[in-house]
């Protein structure tokens with residue numbers, strides 16, 4: 001037997017059909033893109049849910065999420081969202097193709113469960129040029145220009161634009177997040193569209209919380225909308241436990257407590273950060289500074305920080321957090337600020353090609369070089385090559401080294417000297 005009950009404003013009410021065992025409350029249609037369903041469940045209950053409207057995103061809110069799963073195409077274990085806003089735990093956002101039926105299996109904790117149901121109509125494939133073009137084409141080969149991104153007006157098409165004017169902030173800190181969602185998303189664009197609905201409709205925020213969102217394939221989506229008044233990267237966001245002033249938030253799609261970030265996502269992250277640091281004249285990606293000086297929330301942050309550095313959260317996940325040092329170094333490869341030492345000396349030393357790829361030729365131009373050594377931008381030694389007496393040049397095999405900025409240290413009779421080296 002199935003039960004049907006209607007509640008709420010007649011025009012906004014809808015039906016929830018569930019099994020006879022379920023204590024069905026009601027479904028409220030808040031808008032054409034958002035509904036809230038409330039059900040009362042018994043411990044260990046498996047609850048088929050059917051809605052008379054399509055759903056593309058679900059967040060489960062319950063006092064106890066442990067042991068609970070939600071099944072759309074396949075069962076997904078529910079874990080708490082590190083970005084929840086209220087006192088009751090909320091699950092990660094589950095994004096799916098449009099569907100009307102789900103199965104909720106709860107753990108041993110009984111009690112009311114609230115489901116936040118989102119509907120982002122999928123964009124026609126022909127509108128999503130960024131899905132057809134190889135992700136690498138979204139990024140520049142080198143330089144300090146703004147990387148190519150997917151504008152809000154394109155990924156947000158068909159959804160309600162922000163209604164509140166943006167607030168400007170002077171960015172001094174970059175805050176890296178993870179979405180804590182699926183590592184096998186159905187569609188990056190749909191994931192971003194559902195996050196937008198979650199932030200604007202469920203949370204009631206003015207706009208998506210982040211300034212940028214980076215997909216696993218490296219695609220960069222613009223976040224907060226400057227609405228023609230501001231650059232989006234200077235719009236005050238909602239991502240850093242209420243301490244958003246002077247920060248810019250970048251969110252990596254996926255859950256990096258469990259998965260490793262892709263090299264494409266890390267490369268795009270470094271490109272956005274590098275461009276932004278150059279734009280704000282923040283010349284040291286390894287730097288630290290005082291955030292909100294003089295306020296009760298004053299703290300010291302790295303210029304490139306993780307969400308957990310300022311808030312009680314495990315975001316951006318252990319596997320992204322421990323690679324932030326690598327991201328800081330990678331930013332130098334795009335718009336680096338280190339200087340050759342000394343400039344006059346390095347004119348006697350030529351490197352080609354620039355930037356280096358698999359191989360590099362070093363021409364000493366008559367210098368009495370005894371040894372070449374490669375170190376990281378932080379000064380960590382990597383590899384050394386002895387130079388036979390009288391030799392004027394050396395070919396180095398760099399194939400094993402990841403892209404980034406390095407220093408080539410040269411031993412001369414006058415002591416060590418260094419020259420910047422970018423490997424692509």
Ligand SMILES: [Zn+2]
Nearest residue numbers: 177178307315
């Ligand atoms: Zn976060």
